[in-house]
Amino acid sequence: MDSGDISWILISSALVMLMTPGLAFFYGGLVRRKNVLSIVMQSFIAMAVVGVIWVLWGYSLAFGSDIMGIIGGLEWFALNDVGLEPAPLAPTIPHLAFMVYQGMFAIITPALITGAFADRMRFRSYLFFIVLWSTFVYSPIAHWVWGGGWLSSLGALDFAGGTVVHISAGMAALMTVFILGKRKGYGEYSMTPHNIPLIVLGTALLWFGWFGFNAGSALGANETAVLAFVTTNTAAATGTLPWLMIDWSHKGTPSLIGAATGAVAGLVAITPAAGFVTVQAALAIGFGASIICYAAIQLKNRFHLDDALDVWGVHGVGGIWGAIATGIFATGVGLIAGNLTQLSVQVVSVIATMTYSVVATWLILKAIDSIMGLRVSPEEEAIGLDISLHLEEAYAR
Amino acid sequence: MDSGDISWILISSALVMLMTPGLAFFYGGLVRRKNVLSIVMQSFIAMAVVGVIWVLWGYSLAFGSDIMGIIGGLEWFALNDVGLEPAPLAPTIPHLAFMVYQGMFAIITPALITGAFADRMRFRSYLFFIVLWSTFVYSPIAHWVWGGGWLSSLGALDFAGGTVVHISAGMAALMTVFILGKRKGYGEYSMTPHNIPLIVLGTALLWFGWFGFNAGSALGANETAVLAFVTTNTAAATGTLPWLMIDWSHKGTPSLIGAATGAVAGLVAITPAAGFVTVQAALAIGFGASIICYAAIQLKNRFHLDDALDVWGVHGVGGIWGAIATGIFATGVGLIAGNLTQLSVQVVSVIATMTYSVVATWLILKAIDSIMGLRVSPEEEAIGLDISLHLEEAYAR
Amino acid sequence: MDSGDISWILISSALVMLMTPGLAFFYGGLVRRKNVLSIVMQSFIAMAVVGVIWVLWGYSLAFGSDIMGIIGGLEWFALNDVGLEPAPLAPTIPHLAFMVYQGMFAIITPALITGAFADRMRFRSYLFFIVLWSTFVYSPIAHWVWGGGWLSSLGALDFAGGTVVHISAGMAALMTVFILGKRKGYGEYSMTPHNIPLIVLGTALLWFGWFGFNAGSALGANETAVLAFVTTNTAAATGTLPWLMIDWSHKGTPSLIGAATGAVAGLVAITPAAGFVTVQAALAIGFGASIICYAAIQLKNRFHLDDALDVWGVHGVGGIWGAIATGIFATGVGLIAGNLTQLSVQVVSVIATMTYSVVATWLILKAIDSIMGLRVSPEEEAIGLDISLHLEEAYAR
Amino acid sequence: MMKVEAIIREEKLDNLKNALAEAGFLGMTVSEVKGRGRQKGYTLNFRGKSINVDLLPKLKVELTIDDSNINKLVDIIRKNSSTGEIGDGKIFLYPVADAIRIRTGERGPDAI
Amino acid sequence: MMKVEAIIREEKLDNLKNALAEAGFLGMTVSEVKGRGRQKGYTLNFRGKSINVDLLPKLKVELTIDDSNINKLVDIIRKNSSTGEIGDGKIFLYPVADAIRIRTGERGPDAI
Amino acid sequence: MMKVEAIIREEKLDNLKNALAEAGFLGMTVSEVKGRGRQKGYTLNFRGKSINVDLLPKLKVELTIDDSNINKLVDIIRKNSSTGEIGDGKIFLYPVADAIRIRTGERGPDAI
């Protein structure tokens, strides 16, 4: 065990934990004033619900002994036998440290999806949704890629969660839009973000926490962590600029929300690549992310899909780009190093993750819908979810 | 000295420092718009006033050479002889690092009390209050438990401040309510929280900082730190859920403020136990905290005690539960390990802390009241403390 | 390489990164509601623009092989040859870690200046300004002091950026005021800060991040880092109190904005001294900072200079005081140790930095002004920069 | 018809609202205002410049009612929003030419 | 002259604003209000104490116009801000004694 | 009695407030509004959708006064809140049927 590595993994866990409230503020600022609490609540409660699930069975399903490449065993149920001995996958830190660090990823992933169905999902149904989604979507995919499952056997590279976190959440987001439908009033009247400083606060906490997300994924305070840290910051910076410029030329003015979204797109895209590529490649990955995600959102608008806060466009598409880019730029093994195998493996892992997330999310949503319904009543939606679901108003005298 | 331990104790100190502004936002969001600055100011100024006191005499009183088990000596006045040599109580980090880490605890403890007398205390009197309280309540109790005083000789366990921080502040809070009386209009008209996103920001920073508070109390980046980190996050998660559920069944809707309060209750309760119990025990401690603190607040409401932001209910009662729970669950020595001694010692330490805090706080408040008064005038209270005490308005065009 | 040191430098880099959004909130809260996004945008975009510049040429100019004591060479253009080998100036951490840590300083420095020309600069011109200023002012001065340039040969002490960051930004701020002129309505009608909780959030993040700024400048988790951490917190605390007291006696009430400003003044002043002085000296440095900066602002008001958010008064003057104080208090070599050389060297470094920043900033501003203008139109200014430059409103329903 | 506009203390709203509902006055519109009157104000300071804050937060409550109800309504408002101290506020009455319910198009007293 | 004051749903503002502009009604003043009417409210809770929230957010739109335009304006407002459900709001008409343009001092119908 | 309602620029409030106080007009009520008039607006954008922002922030100042003071008051307002550029705002005068001081119950001109 190494005290420097422990120090780094603990603070990284804390940083990733802070990303979930960061996300809550990012999303909370983007919605209208009458719905801010409902979406903040969805992120906040994920910290509690998934926090408990992970400790009980989520970790074991993801990282327990491999069963046919598909799922982990339940021998670590309720952290049985998970203690302070060296972590099987990271011998310089205790097993519990590895567990809690991974748990922070499990928490934020379902929270990412909430931006898609903003302003219209029942809270009770949401609770069932994250329990099922975390168990049947997140844990298996995490197992495939990081827990010794079939994608890791294939050699798929995902440094910090391009497939496991962003593609899985982004594609699930798209499904929720298909099944829940548009917000009342979509396309009819404007729904401007109600608090842009809150959006920037969220972005700042996300960017800050992402250092733990990516550089922490080195699982120690080592050279790889340093590389991942630098590529992360660089991709965030180069992600910001094209979005700003495209917005500017499209609409005549540079937008702060646009700049923030571009930064997030850059961060998403560098996630799977962070410890595998050079800083120069990170410049390109961030740059590309911004352009590709921007285009994806235009497409979505054309199809009148009401992915309210662009989870698919930014996380889904940004994650796909990042996973592919890893196959292109990964030092030594990527396309640029003259190698096509890695790229093909990456494509396989992208397609597998997309397919599984789409199908499993569809099943989960349909099941919940048939039992208790997914969507609030039109009157509740009109009044706003904060009052109608939570009887609270965000701002008062 | 160990660079990993130094790294961890420094970042933990920074994390604990951030909890005080976090508390300011938590409390600031809970009060009405006209009083937000006054309560934020009370936390902020604690960082300055106690920050200086600690360096001058607070640290020496708490950790200086033991005088009859009751108080530390003044040989470290103004940090005389406190330097970069190994800390007496933590040989792998410099003495100054230990000093500053402990100082962050000294800062937040009096700030916790401010929630009880929200909206009605004079600022000048508050300044005198924290100087005296920090010197005559915090430093002695810290000495008893952590500085080699009589409770530590007895073998009382308090990993990160269940008695020293939460019980002492929570009981002091109750006294301030008895002596200052209710807010004008209490029970007559509604006083809804003015900014719930600000409350959530505060909660997020508290949860984030609590990793430094509890896991930092291992005083190094070691196995104990990892254990404390995991129990902390787990208890916060299990603390959130029952509060949500009780609120839901009581009032028909799940409340975001309720969820946030539940998380804080879980965090408070795990504080004394964090490094001593298993993760499974943390599940139970967090769960219990939520139910017990919720009940305490109902009790308080029945007695029409205007502890405005429930400092007693959450910190006082949550701290008591945590200290007792430590006696029940502590690995090897707790009740569950078939041992009653530890539990009795815990009960003694709870009673001693409660009694001393109540009596000393009462004396301090009475002294200040007789010299300069404690409470603002009814007109100042009606207009709001932000304008009448600070001539500032929180929000303007 | 040392994992503890790597852990500390990475988290310090993250902390310093967070200071730039912290600054955005500090400044954003101080301006009127119609201009908050424009100033937040200026800080946010610095993270992207300077983040890219630093990687491309800024780092090489500042830390590349010395050319006549004045500037670094371009051999590290686009991080060519900057990898995971030990950093030349910090052999226990990888070179890239040193690079990214220094980059965070390069980002915040131009962002500091924005407070001076709040509410009136064109965004396009601002972009050119930070590109040029970062290249031609920041990098050279960083080279002089930290990169092996002439001031470092002279023996100038600047632990974490008193000259490089604060004096250079503070003097540049003054120049922008001379060239851009006053805000429309300055001295005519009141321009009260629109969101004081946001100011406090900014201050909290600055204080928190400053631990990375100063203690991280030890470039390892060692005794010097601990000392810098403690002096930083102490000077922030002692900086707060005199400002509060002067405000109180001047205006009859203690001000929260005043307390926050005092804390920042203390933090600025301890920056150059942090690792060189005792904690006792830090008490004095923070105390002095508050009084001197307060006086500077009175002076500025008397001259009707519209340095809107007091960048010169707090950062310029605070930095000068800090640099001089380093010459007075530096352990072993300062005036108090009976040595005058160091103090004279400090004076030289202050004067050199001031002069160069003033002249170079003047040239840059004049050049941009003649090509594209610097100031928005009176109508744009009247409507507010958020709508007129960014077509966004900070707060909506 | 008459519009009754009351400027009241913020903390009296709950009281007043309930009393109005009990008396059958459901329709009402409330807005946040700041007011100055006999209640003296304060002076704000920002880094050495002082600003007069004599405007204190109040609520404006508007009800359009039938002429026959005016005295009853005024009494309810007075009873439920006064504290006896300066700053209790004012009631203003304005003539209303007509009222229309947007949903149905009903006009006059039927619309309110 | 007459002041037309419409209490409408927040989400109808864009609609109404554009329709008014098209019909040549440019001058208008909008403010945020909360209202109660037939639309039933909710009950807020804070740590065990319940508070009645029957006031829901609305917008108040005010236009001062020439008497001759009143019916046209009322029609535009009704058409562009009704959904047919309870809570659509009200229009109130008030007599205006005079109007003055601050910049030029013009008075009466010329000023609006 | 007459209600004088002025829609002014935000930055003119300090000026106007002081001038009114000097002239003895203490009672007043201020609220935040947004307005459209001859002053042209802007277009907001949010991720590819554009929204028209022609409503710019203004303040509404209301004073109920005795008929005899109207011209004096209008002059003060004009003098202290005009800049000469489009967007300076309007003054509207409305008849007031009655005024009541909540605290004392005084009615009519005595109440204001």
Ligand SMILES: Nc1ncnc2c1ncn2[C@@H]1O[C@H](COP(=O)(O)OP(=O)(O)O)[C@@H](O)[C@H]1O
């Ligand atoms: N002449 C007036 N015109 C408009 N509003 C007024 C007038 N006089 C008072 N008000 C409003 O009534 C509120 C209370 O008035 P104030 O004089 O303080 O109380 P009181 O009537 O109890 O003496 C003020 O804050 C202001 O909003």
Ligand SMILES: Nc1ncnc2c1ncn2[C@@H]1O[C@H](COP(=O)(O)OP(=O)(O)O)[C@@H](O)[C@H]1O
């Ligand atoms: N008598 C009234 N006086 C003042 N405002 C009213 C009155 N009646 C209704 N309002 C306003 O109109 C809004 C809509 O009224 P409501 O009765 O809910 O709708 P509807 O007229 O469609 O039944 C209310 O929220 C309130 O702001």
Ligand SMILES: Nc1ncnc2c1ncn2[C@@H]1O[C@H](COP(=O)(O)OP(=O)(O)O)[C@@H](O)[C@H]1O
């Ligand atoms: N007919 C009207 N009815 C209600 N408010 C109006 C009307 N015309 C103008 N206003 C208000 O007056 C403000 C200033 O009007 P504007 O036409 O821009 O200025 P000016 O009168 O100087 O040309 C507008 O923003 C709006 O709030």
